Amino acid sequence: EDQVTQSPEALRLQEGESSSLNCSYTVSGLRGLFWYRQDPGKGPEFLFTLYSAGEEKEKERLKATLTKKESFLHITAPKPEDSATYLCAVQDTGGFKTIFGAGTRLFVKA
């Protein structure tokens, strides 16, 4: 059964303190791995799609990487506005179902 595990559950950083969020996944055949950002009381916002091991994507202070078993979301010199819950999700080659992890709540203090 497809499974996504994110760690840590919560992460508190000082502004400018770089760190990484982890997403471990189990899937029969990976069609895509996705990262989303969710602000409190809002729907998730799509960030990245990664398709194969070794692939990397960047957007502002965020960089997502992918291996055969996990993905990392690296946050470089975060700012308070980066505070949010970051969700990881996988879609298998069956096509329609996207399985989400429970998320990592990131708090960045000025």
Next chain:
Amino acid sequence: SQTIHQWPATLVQPVGSPLSLECTVEGTSNPNLYWYRQAAGRGLQLLFYSVGIGQISSEVPQNLSASRPQDRQFILSSKKLLLSDSGFYLCAWSRPGTGELFFGEGSRLTVL
């Protein structure tokens, strides 16, 4: 550009009452449509998805149902709500053949 609208944003309903949440997508045609539920501190749980008008696939057996009466309209319903139906409901769409989901703002349901 594409937009997704979901309503109502918030509702409080008594146990045993009916439910109807609506979602519409604009700016695209023949989208795949999804209903997810998010419980506090937990991941998103897929409830229903649809690849076309009248085509509904259910992922979790429960007292909820979904319908797609028009290409860009997706409705989540219940005849009798349970306490366990409380949660944050999210509608999403994707382009056929792609995996990126685009979510609405969500509907927070509290069943008392």
